[in-house]
Structures are given as structure tokens and as C-alpha cells.
Amino acid sequence: MKAGFVSDVAAGTRISEVVAAIGGRIASRALAPGDRLPSIRRFAASMGVSPSTVVEAYDRLAAEGLIRAQRGSGFYVSNAGLHPLKLAEAETPKARAVDPFWVSRQSLDADAAVLKPGCGWLPADWMPDEALRRAIRSLARSDGDLLSYYGSTRGSQALRRLLLGRLAEEGIEAGPDHLMLTSSGTQALDLICRFLLRPGDTVLIDDPCYFNFQALLKAHQVTVVGVPYTPSGPDVATFETVLNAVRPRLYITNSAIHNPTGATLSPQVAHRLLNAAAGGETILVEDDIFADFEPEPSTRLAALDGLDRVIRIGSFSKTLSASARCGYIAARPDWIEGLVDLQIATNFGGPSPMSSEIIAHMLAGGGYRKHMEELRRKLVRVRRETADRLSRLGIEPWLSPRGGFYLWCRLPEGVDSGEVAQAAVAEGVVLAPGNVFSVSQNATGFMRFNVAHMLEPRVYDVLAAVLRR
Amino acid sequence: MKAGFVSDVAAGTRISEVVAAIGGRIASRALAPGDRLPSIRRFAASMGVSPSTVVEAYDRLAAEGLIRAQRGSGFYVSNAGLHPLKLAEAETPKARAVDPFWVSRQSLDADAAVLKPGCGWLPADWMPDEALRRAIRSLARSDGDLLSYYGSTRGSQALRRLLLGRLAEEGIEAGPDHLMLTSSGTQALDLICRFLLRPGDTVLIDDPCYFNFQALLKAHQVTVVGVPYTPSGPDVATFETVLNAVRPRLYITNSAIHNPTGATLSPQVAHRLLNAAAGGETILVEDDIFADFEPEPSTRLAALDGLDRVIRIGSFSKTLSASARCGYIAARPDWIEGLVDLQIATNFGGPSPMSSEIIAHMLAGGGYRKHMEELRRKLVRVRRETADRLSRLGIEPWLSPRGGFYLWCRLPEGVDSGEVAQAAVAEGVVLAPGNVFSVSQNATGFMRFNVAHMLEPRVYDVLAAVLRR
Structure with missing residues (x-):
């Protein structure tokens, strides 16, 4: 798994950087439709990469329709009018590449x-079907305001109270100001990316990692760099090197029961990751969605760090119901304030209050x-x-x-x-x-x-x- | 309401353009932390605006913390490290400006x-409380898969079928490929903006319009231009002028029972808006959230145009329940494909299948x-x-x-x-x-x-x- 990773990662990163550099100029209209792109040789020299890296990058941009090659005279920014954001590799779902x-x-x-x-x-018959139906029947008898209104900007107080209790059990001291609910775990991460990232930023992820992290980061038009994942967490030496070299804004990971490997972050690795990030600008996002599948709790970045440069996200889709759609973010209070504004602007509030109520009902009893x-x-x-x-x-x-x-x-x-x-x-x-x-x-x-x-x-x-x- | 609008709009637009130009360079790191900004005189000349416009724009950027003035030596890009996206005018909710x-x-x-x-x-006691509770009780008896799983990428088939029927009644011929469900009406608009806009683009809105359109567009870092709203729709002459002058990517409006004015788009204005947009790059987004409050249906842009350059969005928050959280987008099939990918990447699916089921149950009967x-x-x-x-x-x-x-x-x-x-x-x-x-x-x-x-x-x-x- 590890052999060759670092050099491959480096090559892939250089191509991505060129793609991001050109893509950024097109996005910001610094390169307008019809403009000629810099020549391959000149651009390679200015970016300090090999011409073949630029060729590869231009090919990718051409495949995405952002630029087009003109025989004998170089590459030009496409002028096909609107360029809707294209995320998937192929147009029709049936002919899609395996991405x-x-x-x-x-x-x-x-x-x-x-x-x-x-x-x-998990299959539906592994999920707590009876408890879920009980929670829904209880919802049918609940307060009319809860059933009609948008709910508060941070989401259900009952569910936030339960979550604060669970964070405290993990040794994370968090008050009501540290917590907000979101429409899903994915939306939690999306809000954080919108809040902290700008096009052209670099984000560090595990290699391998949950595939939708890559899809999400593509939507944010950032450069993604992978760190090889070992059985005890990301490879620390590479993590430190990459942190110094590319100063990523975010590192996104699962600490407990990592997706897809099932590995667990060791205390030593956790400690070194936080030390490497200290003093720099990198924020660590810990997606704790598989937490409750652990036989006993392992080390958490958020617990070591205390929600200073670590943001915790999670959801209930794996353990209770993916149909209810509810996630959360625990972070510094000033960031929660900004994230709440962003959630108002982009979703006019958080998860369905009905969904949060169902989740809170299921978490509250001993049945969970x-x-x-x-x-x-x-x-x-x-x-x-x-x-x-x-x-x-x-x-x-x-x-x-x-x-x-x-x-x-x-x-x-x-x-x-x-x-x-x-x-x-x-x-x-x-x-x-x-x-x-x-x-x-x-x-x-x-x-x-x-x-x-x-x-x-x-x-x-x-x-x-x-x-x- | 109308006097002075056009000249004010033009002045506001010029300042916004300068703010967007500088903000875009900072966002794309073309201007890095510590860099000196162009002098006011030089920048005014290069943008073709007055020095006072640039002064106003720099002041706004300084107020947002993006740049700082250094006595006697000009403006510099701030280097406070991370610049989280700041949307609201003031930091603490209590001291907030009235924005x-x-x-x-x-x-x-x-x-x-x-x-x-x-x-x-509407107040909870104006909402169909009994029908809502019936729908929830029915949900408690429904299929286990529906209660456990994420649901399909376009959302509940039952609800989409009902919506297609309603679109047909309006004279909008749409097939299953034209429709997707979203977490909310606001999220529908947000997905469209992410799909079609890039930082620095221009978007046209009614002046006045629903206030959250402005909050949402601020999150997208685009330039916003207002068109004065008249009792029969946007002022067509201004609309035509602005369309030619700034080539906006989107125009966002409510045709029926416009928020906040309560006005209704007239057939003549609708026809002229579509003609003005024909051949250009402007897409019209019609937010039809108040549709069912009309005594009888009025002219719709989507019906005249047939979902070619018009995108229809809506939700059920005003008529059934804001707590259920569910919206929809009707648009060209190729755009729906791209929007579905974007919704997977950013929310791993659409609205809660439970919510959609509740809404479908309430819409299906004659009770609605x-x-x-x-x-x-x-x-x-x-x-x-x-x-x-x-x-x-x-x-x-x-x-x-x-x-x-x-x-x-x-x-x-x-x-x-x-x-x-x-x-x-x-x-x-x-x-x-x-x-x-x-x-x-x-x-x-x-x-x-x-x-x-x-x-x-x-x-x-x-x-x-x-x-x-």
C-alpha cells in the first residue's frame, strides 16, 4: 500500500497544482474566453515543473471543456458561454467512469x-426499526410549533444537549456555543469548507479516504493532496513534510474506524499530528461518524486538542437512520457563529426539526x-x-x-x-x-x-x- | 420607490465591482497577505471609475478585515492568517447591524x-396540523427501507410524481429527468448558484427582493445588481439596459406574489423579460414558493419558456410545514444531472426521505x-x-x-x-x-x-x- 505512494502523490500533486492554477485564472476571469493559454514550455518554467506535467494538466482541462486545443497554435480558453460546474467524469450515468x-x-x-x-x-433490518417507529409515533403527538416551524438556527436544543453530554464523556469540554446541527454529516463538512476555503487552497486528505471527500473538495475547486494511511493513522513523516511544503488549510480525516481501511488512529500519531499543525494555519477536521462502532473509545484529535484547531463533525446515518438526515459540527464558538450565518444563507436553517426530534428520541433512551x-x-x-x-x-x-x-x-x-x-x-x-x-x-x-x-x-x-x- | 433607483443602483454597482475585483484577487491569492493594493488614483483609472468609488470600496474591504490601511503608505492585504468567510455585518448577534x-x-x-x-x-395554528399528524402516523407504518436508507439521488418518487402533475397543470411539460428534490427551497437556489456561478460573476435581483437572496449571493462572492420592482414585475427598461451592460449570469425572482411587495408579474413583462434574455447568457430562476397563495394562477416565466432558460424552484415551507424541510428544482435535464452530482458531493443526497414522504402524503389527498x-x-x-x-x-x-x-x-x-x-x-x-x-x-x-x-x-x-x- 505504501510503496511508491509519496512520489506518485508528488507527481499527481504537481499536475493538480497546474490544473488549479489555470482553473483559478479562468474562474476569476483573469483568463477570459478566447484567451490563449501560456505556452507549455514557458508555463512549466514559471511553475517550476516539467513540460510533461503541464501537458498532462492541459489535457485534463481540455477534457473538462474548460480549454480547447487549436492545431498548431496552442490552447485557448473555451468560449462556450456558461460553464456549469462539472464534477463527474462522464455525462450520462450509464457511461460513467468508475469515479x-x-x-x-x-x-x-x-x-x-x-x-x-x-x-x-447497514441493511434496513440491522437498524433499530422498532425504536424508529416509536420515535415517529411520539413525533406525531408532539408540539405543533415543532411540526410547523423552521426551528432555531442551531437546531433542536434537546439533541444538542444530548450531544454535549456525549462530547463530555469523550473528554471534550464544549458548551452550547460550540455546537450546531446540520442537514447531514456531508453538509457539515461542506459548510466548513465554504467557511474556511477559497478556490486554489490546498486540502490534505488520507490516501485512501472516504470517496465523497474527494467529490466534495472537487466542488470547492481546491487542490487535494493525499497522505498515505497506515494502520495507526496517516504517515506522520509525510504529513509533516506536506504540511511544511504546501501549507494546507484543512486536513480531513476519520480518527476512529477510518473509512475505508477500518484502521484506528494511535495516540502517538494523534499527538504528532497536532504538534505538526501547531503554529501553522492547518485546521484538522475529524469526521467521527463511525465512533459508536468502536468496542471502546480510542484517541480523538478533538479530545487532545480541545476544539481549538480541531473541528469535530458527525451524523447518525450509520447507527440510527440515514433517512432522518441530521449531522452536527462542534468547533470554536466564533466559527460556529459564522457557520450558522452560512447555514442560514444557504439553507435557511439546519436539519428538519422533525428529523432532529426523531434522532433525539432514539438517543435519549437506554435502547441506543x-x-x-x-x-x-x-x-x-x-x-x-x-x-x-x-x-x-x-x-x-x-x-x-x-x-x-x-x-x-x-x-x-x-x-x-x-x-x-x-x-x-x-x-x-x-x-x-x-x-x-x-x-x-x-x-x-x-x-x-x-x-x-x-x-x-x-x-x-x-x-x-x-x-x- | 422608483425615483433615483437607477442612478443609485449604478453607483452601488460600481463600488461593488471594485470590491469584487479586489476581493477576487485576494481570494485567488493573486494579491497575497502583505501585498500593497494599487493606489486609489491608479486603480480608479484602470477600472474607469472615480477615485471616490475606490475609496468607498477600500473602506468596505477594510471593514470586512480583508485589507488594512497603513497610515501614509496605502492599503495592504491583511495577513491575519485564515480569513473565514464573513457574511453578517457585525460579530455578535446582539450587536448585529440590521442586515x-x-x-x-x-x-x-x-x-x-x-x-x-x-x-x-404562518403561525402554527394556521397550518394543517391534523393532516400533518396523520401523515406522520402513516409514516410510522411505512416501509422499513424508507425509514432507514438515504433514498434515491433525486428524492422520493411519490413526491416527484405529484410535482410533475402540478407542473403539467401550469402548462410546464416536464418529465422525470427535469426534476429533483432538495433539502429546502434555499438549498435549491444555493445548488443552482454553485452550479452556474463563479466568484466575480454578476447576478440580477429585484429591488426590493427576499432578503435571503442577498445573504446567499454574498456567500457566493458575486456582484449583485438590483432592478427596481414595479407593481407588474421588474422595470423592463432597466432590466434590458442592465442585461446589456453587465451580462448577468442569473436573474432571480418570484413571479407570483413577489416577496416582499406582494406584486404579480404581468404577462407583458414576463414576455419582454424572456425576449431580453434570449440569445444572451442570462438564466432566469423563478422561485415559486408562494404560488399556491394566488387566487388563480398568473403568468409564469417557466410556463412561457418551457424550462429552457428558466429554472423553477419551490418548497412547501409556507403552505404545509417548514419543519419538514423539502424543496425542488425543475430544469433542463443536463443541468439536473449536474445538480444531482453536486447534491451528492455536498449533502450525500437530497431531503430526508421521511420528510418527503410526509409532504407527499399531505399533497396527495383532497385536503390540501x-x-x-x-x-x-x-x-x-x-x-x-x-x-x-x-x-x-x-x-x-x-x-x-x-x-x-x-x-x-x-x-x-x-x-x-x-x-x-x-x-x-x-x-x-x-x-x-x-x-x-x-x-x-x-x-x-x-x-x-x-x-x-x-x-x-x-x-x-x-x-x-x-x-x-
């Missing part, structure tokens, strides 16, 4: 007959702890069974996670996980191939499996058939 | 004892039409009563709206509505003063009243007392 959007769309829009070991959620204990017990068994069955196909976990529902696995030598995913989807099985998680695109031989969706024998039959090709 | 955020926060976060004629929603008929009848009476009572205080409606719950009123000569709002909030009454709706800031003498919150005699007592000062 982060491919996995999202295939998983979200697949009909019920499709098997989805590539998806990021029991539900999670049961889930964790079940997942220990299913992770082991899945690993055994995959092993028979020559597919081996990179590590044995302490919790959660993902196994990050190495496919047999020479197998391309993107091709496996394309072939499997034709057989009604949605998989999550390695490269959608990897900014350096060097996880071709990896695949993330959601063990809760690996109980159907047909998944293994399709995998075996596809691997045989 | 769009002031009204939002005062209305959303006020406790139940506060009276809110400045808010943008009856509820709206009753609301409209009630509002006719309450609008008239409110106008009479305000008239006794020398407060006169600008026009008599065909429907809805707003009255846009002129205060007695010489009264500053911002001062009235500040004084009234101290007495427990939240008002919506004219200038929060006006990009040119020339609605000082106007106030928007929500008639459904004007039944308490205390509102008039406070108004009378404040006006007497």
Missing part, C-alpha cells in the same frame, strides 16, 4: 434486487446503547465470516479492524478493481473499487467491502466468476 | 413570547386544496384588517396584493424603518425593515408586515409607541 459519483449513484439509485457490498450503510452493543457483537462475527469467505477467493483484508462494517481488501495480484466493479454491476452487484478512495489513484488492487451486505452467497458467486475472467 | 441575518436570526431564534410580524411564515382555499379566504380578510389598522398609524401598503401574507408598506414621512425595527425588538416585536430587502439600500421608509402575525393588539401598541419617539 466517486459512480459508487454513490450506483448504490443510492439501485433497485432493491441489486446487492450492494459497495455501499456505505443496547442497539449498538448488539450491532458490534454481530459485526465481529460477520467481519470474521466475510474475511474467511473472501480469503477463499484470494482476497485478503489489509488489516483486521477493531469495529465497523468495512473490510479494505487486497485483490489477487494483477486484478484491477475498477474492472471487477464494472463487470460485477452488470451482474447486479455494486462494489466499491479501490481507486475511488485514492487521490493518487494507486489503489487499483484494493476493494472496500461492506460486510453487512456480504451474507448473500450470490455476491461470492459473482466475485468468483468476475475474477476468473 | 438580512438580523431578521433571520431574530425571527428564528426568538422565544415564543416574542411577536414576529417580520417573519416569513381545501386547506389552501381556507387559508386564502382567511388571508383576504386579515390583509384588509391589517391594512386598515396600519393606516390609522399612517402606514400605507405600496399595493394591495392578490394573495399571500405580506404587506409592503410605506412608513410615515421621515421615519427610518431600521430604527423602528431596533426599537421594536427591544419591546419584544421582530419587524422586517425595508433596507434588508433592498440592494440599493433605498427602502429606508418601507417595512414588510406578515399579516398573519398582526392580529395581536400589542404589535400596534408597540408600533405606535415607537413611531411617536
Whole structure:
């Protein structure tokens, strides 16, 4: 996993930097439609990169339609009028390249007959269905104001109170000023990016990391740099080097049960990350969405740091219901103030007060702890069974996670996980191939499996058939 | 309302352009922290504006903390490290200037004892409480998948089908490819702005218009130009002039029961707006949130144009429940595709499937039409009563709206509505003063009243007392 990462990351980063530099000039209209781009040789010299890096970058910009090549006379800014923001690699969903959007769309829009070991959620019958229905019935009897109004700008007080209690248990001293609710965990991260990033900034992510981080950062038109992820967290030496070299504005990570690897941040690595970031401008965003799947709590950046340069986000989609749609941000009070304004401007408020009420109802009782204990017990068994069955196909976990529902696995030598995913989807099985998680695109031989969706024998039959090709 | 608008708009626009030009260079790091800004004289010449315009613009940038003046040596880009996006005028909510955020926060976060004629929603006891509770009880019995999963990328099929039927009734031929659900009406507009705008673009809005349009556009760092609004829509001559002069990317409006004026777009004006935009690059966004408050349907841009260069958005917050949080976008299929990707990247999906189900349940029965008929009848009476009572205080409606719950009123000569709002909030009454709706800031003498919150005699007592000062 690690060999070659750093040099590949560096090359990919240089190309991304050129793309971002030109893209930024087009976005800010410093380069207007019809303008000629700098010559490859001249631009390479001015950026201190090789001409081939610039060629690669111009090709990417041309593929995105931002510039066009004119035979014999160089590259020009396109003048096709409006340039809507293009995020996915291909236009039609069916012909889509296997990029982060491919996995999202295939998983979200697949009909019920499709098997989805590539998806990021538990099957409905693993979720606390009875508790959820009880919470909804209780909602039907609640206050009329709650059912009619937008709700307060920071979201349900009941749910915020419960969350503050949970933060305190983790050793994070936070008051009401440190917390706000959002429409989802993803929206929480999106608000933070809008608040702290400007086009052209650099953001550090784990390589591999949750694929939608990359999709989201693409929407923010920032340069993304990956740090190789090890079984105890990001590679600290690379983290320190990159921090000094590119001064990223944000580092986004999962500390507990990292997506997709299932790894856990060690106390030593956590401590060194915070020290490396101290004094600089880098803010650390800790997405704690899988926290409650841990058998016992591990080290958290937010707990070590105390919400100074760490922002904590989370949601309830993995443990209670993804249908309710509710997330949260815990951060410095002055940032929460600004983020609340931003949420008013862009969503006129936070999550549905009805959704927050349902989540608060489910978290408040003792049933939640029991539900999670049961889930964790079940997942220990299913992770082991899945690993055994995959092993028979020559597919081996990179590590044995302490919790959660993902196994990050190495496919047999020479197998391309993107091709496996394309072939499997034709057989009604949605998989999550390695490269959608990897900014350096060097996880071709990896695949993330959601063990809760690996109980159907047909998944293994399709995998075996596809691997045989 | 109209006199002086065009010249004021032009002056305000020039200052905004200079602010946007400098802000864009700082955002793109073309001007780095510590860099000296161009001299006022030189920059005025290069932008073709007067030195006083540049002085005004630099002062605004300094007030926002982006640049700082150094005595005797000019202006420099601030180097305070991170510059989080600052939207509101003042830091602490209590000391806030009366800007769009002031009204939002005062209305959303006020406790139940506060009276809110400045808010943008109906009292809970005007809303279909029983139907809402029935819909929630029905949700408690619905499919487990619906209660647990994220839902499809375009949102609930049941609700989209109902919306397509309603679009067809309006004469808008739209298929499933033209429609997607969003977390809210505001989020619908935000997605469109992210999709079609780049920092530095120009956007046209009505003057006055819904105050949160301005807050939202500020988050997008675009230049905003206002077109004076007349009783039959935007002033067409100005619209045409501005379209040619500044080539805006978007024009955002409410056609039916315009917020805050209550005016209705006439067929002639609609036709001329579309003709003016034809052939250019301007896209028209029609926010139809108050549609169902009309006694009978008026002309819609989307119906005349057929979702070619018009995008329709809407939500159910004013008619059914703001707590459910659900909006929609109807647009060209290729744009919907891109907007769906953007919604995946930034929110991992649309509205809560539970919320959409509740809304679909309420829209499906015959009860909705009856509820709206009753609301409209009630509002006719309450609008008239409110106008009479305000008239006794020398407060006169600008026009008599065909429907809805707003009255846009002129205060007695010489009264500053911002001062009235500040004084009234101290007495427990939240008002919506004219200038929060006006990009040119020339609605000082106007106030928007929500008639459904004007039944308490205390509102008039406070108004009378404040006006007497």
C-alpha cells in the first residue's frame, strides 16, 4: 500500500497544482474566453515543473471543456458561454467512469434486487426499526410549533444537549456555543469548507479516504493532496513534510474506524499530528461518524486538542437512520457563529426539526446503547465470516479492524478493481473499487467491502466468476 | 420607490465591482497577505471609475478585515492568517447591524413570547396540523427501507410524481429527468448558484427582493445588481439596459406574489423579460414558493419558456410545514444531472426521505386544496384588517396584493424603518425593515408586515409607541 505512494502523490500533486492554477485564472476571469493559454514550455518554467506535467494538466482541462486545443497554435480558453460546474467524469450515468459519483449513484439509485457490498450503510433490518417507529409515533403527538416551524438556527436544543453530554464523556469540554446541527454529516463538512476555503487552497486528505471527500473538495475547486494511511493513522513523516511544503488549510480525516481501511488512529500519531499543525494555519477536521462502532473509545484529535484547531463533525446515518438526515459540527464558538450565518444563507436553517426530534428520541433512551452493543457483537462475527469467505477467493483484508462494517481488501495480484466493479454491476452487484478512495489513484488492487451486505452467497458467486475472467 | 433607483443602483454597482475585483484577487491569492493594493488614483483609472468609488470600496474591504490601511503608505492585504468567510455585518448577534441575518436570526431564534410580524411564515395554528399528524402516523407504518436508507439521488418518487402533475397543470411539460428534490427551497437556489456561478460573476435581483437572496449571493462572492420592482414585475427598461451592460449570469425572482411587495408579474413583462434574455447568457430562476397563495394562477416565466432558460424552484415551507424541510428544482435535464452530482458531493443526497414522504402524503389527498382555499379566504380578510389598522398609524401598503401574507408598506414621512425595527425588538416585536430587502439600500421608509402575525393588539401598541419617539 505504501510503496511508491509519496512520489506518485508528488507527481499527481504537481499536475493538480497546474490544473488549479489555470482553473483559478479562468474562474476569476483573469483568463477570459478566447484567451490563449501560456505556452507549455514557458508555463512549466514559471511553475517550476516539467513540460510533461503541464501537458498532462492541459489535457485534463481540455477534457473538462474548460480549454480547447487549436492545431498548431496552442490552447485557448473555451468560449462556450456558461460553464456549469462539472464534477463527474462522464455525462450520462450509464457511461460513467468508475469515479466517486459512480459508487454513490450506483448504490443510492439501485433497485432493491441489486446487492450492494459497495455501499456505505447497514441493511434496513440491522437498524433499530422498532425504536424508529416509536420515535415517529411520539413525533406525531408532539408540539405543533415543532411540526410547523423552521426551528432555531442551531437546531433542536434537546439533541444538542444530548450531544454535549456525549462530547463530555469523550473528554471534550464544549458548551452550547460550540455546537450546531446540520442537514447531514456531508453538509457539515461542506459548510466548513465554504467557511474556511477559497478556490486554489490546498486540502490534505488520507490516501485512501472516504470517496465523497474527494467529490466534495472537487466542488470547492481546491487542490487535494493525499497522505498515505497506515494502520495507526496517516504517515506522520509525510504529513509533516506536506504540511511544511504546501501549507494546507484543512486536513480531513476519520480518527476512529477510518473509512475505508477500518484502521484506528494511535495516540502517538494523534499527538504528532497536532504538534505538526501547531503554529501553522492547518485546521484538522475529524469526521467521527463511525465512533459508536468502536468496542471502546480510542484517541480523538478533538479530545487532545480541545476544539481549538480541531473541528469535530458527525451524523447518525450509520447507527440510527440515514433517512432522518441530521449531522452536527462542534468547533470554536466564533466559527460556529459564522457557520450558522452560512447555514442560514444557504439553507435557511439546519436539519428538519422533525428529523432532529426523531434522532433525539432514539438517543435519549437506554435502547441506543443496547442497539449498538448488539450491532458490534454481530459485526465481529460477520467481519470474521466475510474475511474467511473472501480469503477463499484470494482476497485478503489489509488489516483486521477493531469495529465497523468495512473490510479494505487486497485483490489477487494483477486484478484491477475498477474492472471487477464494472463487470460485477452488470451482474447486479455494486462494489466499491479501490481507486475511488485514492487521490493518487494507486489503489487499483484494493476493494472496500461492506460486510453487512456480504451474507448473500450470490455476491461470492459473482466475485468468483468476475475474477476468473 | 422608483425615483433615483437607477442612478443609485449604478453607483452601488460600481463600488461593488471594485470590491469584487479586489476581493477576487485576494481570494485567488493573486494579491497575497502583505501585498500593497494599487493606489486609489491608479486603480480608479484602470477600472474607469472615480477615485471616490475606490475609496468607498477600500473602506468596505477594510471593514470586512480583508485589507488594512497603513497610515501614509496605502492599503495592504491583511495577513491575519485564515480569513473565514464573513457574511453578517457585525460579530455578535446582539450587536448585529440590521442586515438580512438580523431578521433571520431574530425571527428564528426568538422565544415564543416574542411577536414576529417580520417573519416569513404562518403561525402554527394556521397550518394543517391534523393532516400533518396523520401523515406522520402513516409514516410510522411505512416501509422499513424508507425509514432507514438515504433514498434515491433525486428524492422520493411519490413526491416527484405529484410535482410533475402540478407542473403539467401550469402548462410546464416536464418529465422525470427535469426534476429533483432538495433539502429546502434555499438549498435549491444555493445548488443552482454553485452550479452556474463563479466568484466575480454578476447576478440580477429585484429591488426590493427576499432578503435571503442577498445573504446567499454574498456567500457566493458575486456582484449583485438590483432592478427596481414595479407593481407588474421588474422595470423592463432597466432590466434590458442592465442585461446589456453587465451580462448577468442569473436573474432571480418570484413571479407570483413577489416577496416582499406582494406584486404579480404581468404577462407583458414576463414576455419582454424572456425576449431580453434570449440569445444572451442570462438564466432566469423563478422561485415559486408562494404560488399556491394566488387566487388563480398568473403568468409564469417557466410556463412561457418551457424550462429552457428558466429554472423553477419551490418548497412547501409556507403552505404545509417548514419543519419538514423539502424543496425542488425543475430544469433542463443536463443541468439536473449536474445538480444531482453536486447534491451528492455536498449533502450525500437530497431531503430526508421521511420528510418527503410526509409532504407527499399531505399533497396527495383532497385536503390540501381545501386547506389552501381556507387559508386564502382567511388571508383576504386579515390583509384588509391589517391594512386598515396600519393606516390609522399612517402606514400605507405600496399595493394591495392578490394573495399571500405580506404587506409592503410605506412608513410615515421621515421615519427610518431600521430604527423602528431596533426599537421594536427591544419591546419584544421582530419587524422586517425595508433596507434588508433592498440592494440599493433605498427602502429606508418601507417595512414588510406578515399579516398573519398582526392580529395581536400589542404589535400596534408597540408600533405606535415607537413611531411617536
